Amino acid sequence: MMLMDCPELYSLNQPVHLLRLVHKGCFKIDIKEFQVLLYGGQVVSWKNERREELLFMSSKANWKPPRAIRGGIPICFPQFGNLGSLEQHGFARNRMWSLDSDPSPLPPANNQSSVDLILKSTEEDLKIWPRCFELRLRVTLSAGRLTLIPRVRNTDNKTFSFMFTLCNYFSVSDISEVRVEGLETLDYFDNLNNRQRFTEQADAITFDGEFERVYLSTPTKIAIIDHEKKRTFELWKDGMPDAVVWNPWDKKAKALQDLGDEDYQSMLCVDSAVIETPIILKPFEEWKGRQEISTVSSSYCSGQLDPRKVLYGFH
Secondary structure, three states, X not given: OOHHHOHHHHHOOOOHXXXXXXXXXXXXXXXXXXXXXXXXXXXXXXXXXXXXXXXXXXXXXXXXXXXXXXXXXXXXXXXXXXXXXXXXXXXXXXXXXXXOOOOOOOOOOOOOOEEEEXXXXXXXXXXXXXXXXXXXEEXXXXXXXXXXXXXXXXXXXXXXXXXXXXXXXXXXXXXXXXXXEXXXXXXXXXXXXOOEEEEOOOOOEEOOOOEEEEEXXXXXXXXXXXXXXXXXXXXXXXXXXXXXXXXXXXXXXXXXXXXXXXXXXXXXXXXXXXXXXXXXXXXXXXXXXXXXXXXXXXXXEOOEEOHHHHHHOOO
16 A cells, blocks of 8 residues: 555644655554554554653554554543453553544644544444544643643534543553552542452552553542653643553453563553543534643662652652
């Protein structure tokens, strides 16, 4: 397939040479230190100024549509997991998106570090989820901060509800040396225990086995601390009150065809999500979320990270 076969590509405010064919019908957009696929509207790479990859990508990722791609930042819409009648995690992550030439009411992205994408309901989608919608995504990299702004507009003549998740696959050095702070004392659904509701008792989340929880009413900022790399991911979110934390560990990793047996050691998912209370949109209403990810060097004192520095930026 040639670029000329895809006229919608020319609406991007980037030079055409930044578009690369990954697989038939599946183009990747290269913009400075991040890459986005039109397939799934999925960020698949983000590198820091030292060209270190910050997002995890499975060693067995299947890049051929219509399969979902395990890694980067997949988008789950309009359902999460099996919490509905649709396929696992909904259909947005395995649909072909288009470049959005009119992202209003957001101002035009007139710089070399942004891209606007759009997914509109098709006849195929309406057969399985009979609601007309427009799902937009702006991805921006500025000053080392990766920002995603998802928006959903109801273009139907009736009200509908939906769930939404940005599944962030973080690249870590060793999962057993990682801790997550900001979710302590919160309620969560334990997906490994029939989605029973519990309250987090630990001072910080650490990992020594399979882990899959949906934390509820979470703060706007969560810290993912990689002790070995002395690096902390700061995840800021707005409009997405829930957070999913997932690592498959060894047994589950071996059961997943698109995940390498040892991949679980170098990945952790911490997702920005709307799950417990789905968004309800009346006709022509729009929902907007926002997620920002940045990295900072972790500071140690007697071998322990000062959580105030991570969560509140104290110096």
